[in-house]
């Protein structure tokens with residue numbers, strides 16, 4: 072009897088367990104179906120974004136996953152095969168390195184466009200009031216670009232001062248038979264640095280220069296707070312001319328605006344020391360390149376190191392390309408994997424917010 076009761080109890084337990092297991096399985100299937108449906112609905116609900124090409128002509132391959140997570144994307148080449156078909160579904164224009172250009176001819180094919188999200192802080196290529204007048208918001212990626220760009224400014228400054236590229240070329244030249252003693256650079260430690268433009272990037276340059284015991288001067292539209300100045304030991308130069316006259320290295324980090332176009336021209340270069348080096352990580356048009364080529368040729372200044380030129384790249388016969396005292400890199404100030412991923416993430420966050428009609432994390436407002 073005892074034994075029978077035990078068998079009965081175990082059978083009951085097993086039945087309950089298996090019933091609840093099969094209920095669980097049914098529920099699991101049900102919730103999996105719902106999840107799949109949800110995912111499908113979400114995938115279908117993804118908005119469409121127009122991007123420039125992938126690869127050297129536009130976005131790095133390695134960041135496309137960030138965009139595709141939230142957008143159906145179409146590249147320019149594909150788009151232009153049938154703009155009338157694709158145009159109406161595009162809600163966001165995701166730009167990398169100023170491309171695709173938000174020109175009226177393109178905008179007129181994009182009647183549903185809500186937002187232009189630029190990957191980069193400089194938006195000199197965008198007509199913000201015009202876009203806003205079409206009901207299109209504009210955003211950029213400030214903050215996330217600052218460290219990498221400041222690092223690049225320091226890399227150029229150091230490489231130019233210590234003739235790193237010249238040294239490399241001599242070292243790998245099969246004709247080299249001895250270490251040339253003529254390769255003499257200029258001292259960075261203890262020198263005077265003039266920073267033109269003391270926004271996020273300029274300030275990061277100052278922080279880095281402090282480690283080189285540099286005397287730091289800066290010129291900016293607005294003076295920074297005393298606390299900011301003291302933290303990096305920077306002195307404000309109200310007059311740009313004073314900064315130019317006193318600096319051994321001049322680093323240009325301003326936005327390109329009508330006020331800063333051609334900011335460094337013949338007159339400014341002639342104020343600089345003949346031993347001075349000009350570093351530009353802002354935009355090519357801030358420096359008058361013809362004036363710069365002349366100043367470098369005549370020895371008005373010692374050298375220039377440029378991550379930006381106008382245009383990019385320079386025509387192959389441009390005078391700057393044949394000068395021995397100029398170092399040029401192809402606008403790679405933000406080119407690190409970590410930084411471009413952060414830029415693309417912020418760009419996508421801006422684009423999504425724009426599509427949903429929410430406040431953009433970093434909207435550019437017209438001045």
Ligand SMILES: O=C(O)C(=O)CO
Pocket residue numbers: 190191192193194216402403404405
């Ligand atoms: O952030 C910018 O404006 C850049 O130029 C990045 O390359």
